[in-house]
Structure formats: C-alpha cells, structure tokens
Amino acid sequence: MNIALLLEMAAEAAPDRIALVCEGKRWTYGDLLDAARGAFELIQASEVEYVALLDESSEAAIIAVFGAALAGVPYCPLNYRLPDTDLAALLSRIAPALVIGDEERVTRIAATQGHTILSREEFSLKAQETVPSADTREYDPGEGIAIQLFTSGTTAAPKAAILRHSNLLGYILGTVEFGSADESDAALVVVPPYHIAGISALLSSIYAQRRIVMLPSFSPEDWLSLVEAEAITNAFVVPTMLARIVEAMDKGATGRTQSLRAIAYGGGKMPLEVIHKALLRFPMAGFTNAYGLTETSSTVALLGPEDHRAALASDDPKVRARLTSLGKPIPTVEIEIRGESGEILPAGEPGEIFVRGEQVSGEYKEKSALDADGWFPTRDAGYMDEDGYLFLSGRADDVIVRGGENMSPGEIEDVLLTHPAVADACACAVPSVEWGEAVGIAVVTRDGHEAPHENELKDLIRTRLRSSRVPEKIAFVRELPYNEMGKLLRRKVKEVLAN
CATH class of the missing domain: 3.40.50.12780 (ANL, N-terminal domain)
Structure with missing residues (x-):
C-alpha cells in the first residue's frame, strides 16, 4: 500500500x-x-x-x-x-x-x-x-x-x-x-x-x-x-x-x-x-x-x-518527576531496556532503549540494524520506572566511563541546572590519564548573574551525586551548540573542552 x-x-x-x-x-x-x-x-x-x-x-x-x-x-x-x-x-x-x-x-x-x-x-x-x-x-x-x-x-x-x-x-x-x-x-x-x-x-x-x-x-x-x-x-x-x-x-x-x-x-x-x-x-x-x-x-x-497536568499539580516528587519523562510506549510498539550483554533490565535500572513494531524500520541503505527478532537498538540510554514511564538519560555513545563506572551526562546536567546562575549545561567525557575518561562540563551563565566559581559547581555535584561525578574540566561558554531540532551537539562541546 x-x-x-x-x-x-x-x-x-x-x-x-x-x-x-x-x-x-x-x-x-x-x-x-x-x-x-x-x-x-x-x-x-x-x-x-x-x-x-x-x-x-x-x-x-x-x-x-x-x-x-x-x-x-x-x-x-x-x-x-x-x-x-x-x-x-x-x-x-x-x-x-x-x-x-x-x-x-x-x-x-x-x-x-x-x-x-x-x-x-x-x-x-x-x-x-x-x-x-x-x-x-x-x-x-x-x-x-x-x-x-x-x-x-x-x-x-x-x-x-x-x-x-x-x-x-x-x-x-x-x-x-x-x-x-x-x-x-x-x-x-x-x-x-x-x-x-x-x-x-x-x-x-x-x-x-x-x-x-x-x-x-x-x-x-x-x-x-x-x-x-x-x-x-x-x-x-x-x-x-x-x-x-x-x-x-x-x-x-x-x-x-x-x-x-x-x-x-x-x-x-x-x-x-x-x-x-x-x-x-x-x-x-x-x-x-x-x-x-x-x-x-x-x-x-x-x-x-x-x-502533564497531574505532574504539575502534584506534591509527590515521583509524580512531578514525570514531567522529565518521555511517557509510555504507544500501543503499537514494544520497548525494552537492555544491558551491555543484551539482558532485559528491571524497572529503574538504566541501559539502552530497544524498540520493536511495524512502524520501526531500523534500516539503512548500508545495512539493517534490526536484530533477529526485529528489535531496533536506538542508541539512546534510559530506564523505565515501575509504572511504565520511560526516562531518557542521553545517547548510549555519550555515557562517560570513568574507571569502569558508567555515568549519565543527563544526571550531572540536571544537578547543574538547579544552580540559580546556570542557564544551560552540558556534561561529556574528557580524556583522563588516571581514569581513562573523566567528566568535563560546559556551562552557560544566566543573564544578570555572575559566573559561579568552579569549586561551587564541584561542591554542588559532589553533594547531590557523588565525588566520581565531579568534573575535572570546566568551561564557561556564551551558548551551547544545538542543531535546528534542539539536539545538543556534544561532539562540538568536546572540542571546546579539549582546548
């Protein structure tokens, strides 16, 4: 047809x-x-x-x-x-x-x-x-x-x-x-x-x-x-x-x-x-x-x-958090979260998002990316909560691997955005002699505010997350690079942090 x-x-x-x-x-x-x-x-x-x-x-x-x-x-x-x-x-x-x-x-x-x-x-x-x-x-x-x-x-x-x-x-x-x-x-x-x-x-x-x-x-x-x-x-x-x-x-x-x-x-x-x-x-x-x-x-x-309305009106942190979710799968598709070995992960555990359904092509001119059972690896990292809401934490390729520990850039960025002087933020991997990869961040200062001190941002991340997420490299920039669809171009941020 x-x-x-x-x-x-x-x-x-x-x-x-x-x-x-x-x-x-x-x-x-x-x-x-x-x-x-x-x-x-x-x-x-x-x-x-x-x-x-x-x-x-x-x-x-x-x-x-x-x-x-x-x-x-x-x-x-x-x-x-x-x-x-x-x-x-x-x-x-x-x-x-x-x-x-x-x-x-x-x-x-x-x-x-x-x-x-x-x-x-x-x-x-x-x-x-x-x-x-x-x-x-x-x-x-x-x-x-x-x-x-x-x-x-x-x-x-x-x-x-x-x-x-x-x-x-x-x-x-x-x-x-x-x-x-x-x-x-x-x-x-x-x-x-x-x-x-x-x-x-x-x-x-x-x-x-x-x-x-x-x-x-x-x-x-x-x-x-x-x-x-x-x-x-x-x-x-x-x-x-x-x-x-x-x-x-x-x-x-x-x-x-x-x-x-x-x-x-x-x-x-x-x-x-x-x-x-x-x-x-x-x-x-x-x-x-x-x-x-x-x-x-x-x-x-x-x-x-x-x-959206329920999350905005709720005092329950779990319900309010759904405003940052992708919602639930539409009826015509299936979604699974899988680990590095291909195993299906339980609710709340982050991994790679896989999707299957008639509308899913997963096909490139070069080759098909579907597995034998028709599942497409999105290369997006995320998790599903116990109520079936899907949360995105970034591209699987964007995961920062510090000394064998996988870190989501999204969780670091969410913490940075709670600072009153931070208008936008990007976290990505930077080379590290000791750890292989470490955290680097690029920060945009909100209009009318002075740029926060680096130690202030490090303490914020250390307090809200843990010390392994504390950035080794911090850059203050006028704006972050996005494409016309609003996707953050992390490869360009990595170029800035490499200088």
Whole structure:
C-alpha cells in the first residue's frame, strides 16, 4: 500500500476543504492531489532515482513527497543548513536525482553529478500544469522505499535511513483516525521538511483532514502571529522553539492563543523550567511530549496532557518527576531496556532503549540494524520506572566511563541546572590519564548573574551525586551548540573542552 493513499482518501472525502496554507496561499485537498499526480509525470519523464528537496517548508514538500511515492522513487529531503562540502557529498550519494529548491546552489556545488534541477516555483507550477487523464496513470503499488533521510550526524557521519511505505503507514494507521479533524482544526508546522517530525506531521494531518499551516522560517513573534491569524488548534515545537516563545511572551510579545488545544514537543531534552512556564502560559492547551527517531517513523512513546497536568499539580516528587519523562510506549510498539550483554533490565535500572513494531524500520541503505527478532537498538540510554514511564538519560555513545563506572551526562546536567546562575549545561567525557575518561562540563551563565566559581559547581555535584561525578574540566561558554531540532551537539562541546 502506497503512502499516497492518505492524500487520495482525503481528496476523495473532502476535495474542497483547505488542506494547506503557506505564505498566504491556500490549497485544497483536491489541488494537492492533482499537483502530486502532475509531479508523478515530471518524475517519470526525468528518469531519476531519487526526488530531493533542498528548501524550506512549502507546498513543494507535500507535492514532492506524494509525487515521488506515486512514481515509486524515494523522497530525500536535504538539510539546507549544511556546509557546501557536506551537502555536495550527500547529493553525490543520491545521483541522479530530481532536486527541487535552491537551483543556484545545487548547480554550483553539484553540476557534474547528473541531477535534474528545478526551483520550487518551477516545480510547483509544472506539477500543476502536468495532470494526465485518468486512464494513463499506472502508479507504484508502494511495496518499496518511500523516504530516505540522512541522519543528523551529531556523533558520526550521516547514515541513509530507509523508511518504507509499510513503516510509515504502520505509524499513521495505528495512531491517527481517518477524517477525525473538524474543518476548523489547523496544525502549525514549523519543523524543517528534512526531519521525520515534519514528515509525520504532514502525513498525520492529511489523513485526519486537518488544515496545515506552514511557517517556513521560525521566529517566536511570527509563530504567535500565525496562531492568532489562523486560529491554530495544534502545534509541534522543539524545546528550543518553546523556550524562545515563552521568553518572547515574558518580554511582552502578544497574540491570541486561546484557540490552541494541543501542543506537542520533542526532538531534544525539554528543560523543566521551560515546560513549567509553558504550562502556565498556555493553560487551555494539552501538552504532549513525543519521543521517536527517524528509524522508527516518528513517535514511539508519549507523555500525554493528563500526565502533564497531574505532574504539575502534584506534591509527590515521583509524580512531578514525570514531567522529565518521555511517557509510555504507544500501543503499537514494544520497548525494552537492555544491558551491555543484551539482558532485559528491571524497572529503574538504566541501559539502552530497544524498540520493536511495524512502524520501526531500523534500516539503512548500508545495512539493517534490526536484530533477529526485529528489535531496533536506538542508541539512546534510559530506564523505565515501575509504572511504565520511560526516562531518557542521553545517547548510549555519550555515557562517560570513568574507571569502569558508567555515568549519565543527563544526571550531572540536571544537578547543574538547579544552580540559580546556570542557564544551560552540558556534561561529556574528557580524556583522563588516571581514569581513562573523566567528566568535563560546559556551562552557560544566566543573564544578570555572575559566573559561579568552579569549586561551587564541584561542591554542588559532589553533594547531590557523588565525588566520581565531579568534573575535572570546566568551561564557561556564551551558548551551547544545538542543531535546528534542539539536539545538543556534544561532539562540538568536546572540542571546546579539549582546548
């Protein structure tokens, strides 16, 4: 079954319903389906092996993903923020491709790779103009690859993650009810098109027949303005976006946000202070923490609105701590915590998070990462409490091994963030002659405060944790490096601590 069925069903059920609003232009579900079928013709004629998007979010992203699906060609959105050298290397891995977007840049860095290059405007226009008669269409059945995404490469070179039609449909059909959105429902999409969260937001909203409102380039003021102008009911943000929205509102930014009923977040660790403020700023909205990966076709665990409200209102430290959790596995997946030898660990004991389910691909162009029983090692470290709530403590690769003792960077960072002068913090491994690895920390000082003395931070960690967690190296920095999805780039912090 082809993911294009999602758009076909929506267009058949409500062809005149507004499906997309982008930069003032409105598209119905019928418009989008016609354009996707036109894109199919362009892709077929170009004889390419991939369809790539090098652009911000726009109607071209939706037309391209469904046009590629109909043609049986993998859709591969690319990170336009990458340096030229890195981007050229990725383009070479998908040649020949129909590349949509930054025509000048692709021509400049990859002119000899055999790509067909179209600007966003030219692609969208040609797709609308090239609609064949119904009896000439032979669309792909959807038995192969739908999407190829290059992983963010926060700890290593990007891998080509493969998502098949069956994986994506397994997620959508298992979590979204067809046609469940009211005609007034509107989802604000600000996640980049090359991230799985952006793709799953499009697929799920289309299947629900929700109006999609795109904000190609994020700013908190523009976000608040669109919420008011389009009466947004649903929104997805990454933690850094939510922090900026709350900060802007604290400084006087305005916008009527009463329409917001649901705010989902994910993509990185949410600071407790930020979610506390957001819950108070948006009292009518239900908050959901969504945890997932590219290789799992998006969400595998959710902390829902009731859990957020209960945690905020509770005096029980155990219940309040759930605000820092990822929630519980969704019904269509299984999650296990395993130790270094592959053994399943009991509640409360940290290890690596494994996940299994129809939506889980675990497949790369290079090879599959699934074990013999279909389990995918996420490389995320965490634990499950006795009530089934999943807690994340960082990437398994980020674990600091000091003299044979495994340490979670997350627990050290959480303690540092309790200091009134610390706005942000990162802990990671630094080389140690005596211990092999030791703890290093990079700290961002809060505005209006003086940087705390190193001994003050060491005493805080020693008191709250134990002496083995006390850092050997401390650096004070203006800001920590995050990617656009709010993921902390620890490899860059390690470079700073190495100097």
